[in-house]
Amino acid sequence: MDTKSIIDETSGRMQKAVDFLEDTLLNIRAGKASTAILNGVYVDYYGSQTPVSGVASVTVPDAKTVLIQPWDRNMIRTIEKAILDANIGLTPSNNGEQIRLTMPPLTEERRKELVKQSKAEAENARISLRNARRDAVEAFKKAVKEGMPEDESKDGEAKAQKLLEKYSKAIDEAFARKEKEIMTV
Numbered sequence: 001m002d003t004k005s006i007i008d009e010t011s012g013r014m015q016k017a018v019d020f021l022e023d024t025l026l027n028i029r030a031g032k033a034s035t036a037i038l039n040g041v042y043v044d045y046y047g048s049q050t051p052v053s054g055v056a057s058v059t060v061p062d063a064k065t066v067l068i069q070p071w072d073r074n075m076i077r078t079i080e081k082a083i084l085d086a087n088i089g090l091t092p093s094n095n096g097e098q099i100r101l102t103m104p105p106l107t108e109e110r111r112k113e114l115v116k117q118s119k120a121e122a123e124n125a126r127i128s129l130r131n132a133r134r135d136a137v138e139a140f141k142k143a144v145k146e147g148m149p150e151d152e153s154k155d156g157e158a159k160a161q162k163l164l165e166k167y168s169k170a171i172d173e174a175f176a177r178k179e180k181e182i183m184t185v
Contacts, residue, residue: 001143003156010136010160014167017128021171024121025178028114032181033060033103038068041086043078052079056099068092068099106182114182122175129167136160 026036035058042049052058056070056079070076079099080092090101106114137160140153 001139003140003148003152003159006136006139006143006156007159007163010132011163013132013135014129014163017125017132018167018170018174020128021121021125022174025118025174028118028121028178028182032063033066033101035060035066037066037088037090037101038083041082041088043075043082045075045078052082055079064103066090066101066103068101069097070099073097111182115179118175118178118182122171125171126168129164129171133160133164 026034027039035053038052038058041052043052043055044050045055052068055072055075056068059067059069061067068079070079073096076094076096076099080094083090083092083099083101090103092099092101094100137157140148140156140160143156144150144153
């Protein structure tokens with residue numbers, strides 16, 4: 001293996017860790033309405049598991065409300081049941097035509113819990129970054145045994161460390177944004 005391929009693979013793994021963290025943080029409810037809270041909610045639609053957004057229009061009319069407008073009125077009960085079964089902490093209410101999810105205000109204690117949960121997710125992402133760097137360093141050591149010049153290997157290890165620092169900063173920024181979003185009343 002050459003230096004470029006090892007660094008490219010390491011960079012790809014680190015980018016995936018950052019992307020995964022950002023997706024995970026989107027699903028942590030911060031008191032502000034977002035269609036992302038329904039990402040893991042699926043309904044039985046003619047025998048197949050379909051996301052809510054596949055059977056209804058999902059909008060955010062204001063900061064505290066998610067509005068679900070099913071394309072087929074017969075789906076209202078099914079969607080409500082799926083939301084309750086998904087245990088996302090919201091109780092749906094319907095008026096016969098649409099389902100409304102109202103975000104309750106967060107208590108200070110709940111905000112701190114959410115920040116703690118976000119911090120744990122960020123730490124998991126950092127662990128993934130360190131594992132990717134460790135694998136890169138091992139790949140460089142193996143490449144030296146297979147004939148790569150030692151100074152090239154050391155340069156590669158330094159590049160892997162720089163990647164770790166770059167992606168760690170991205171993780172810190174993502175966590176800081178989420179913490180600010182959660183703690184803003």
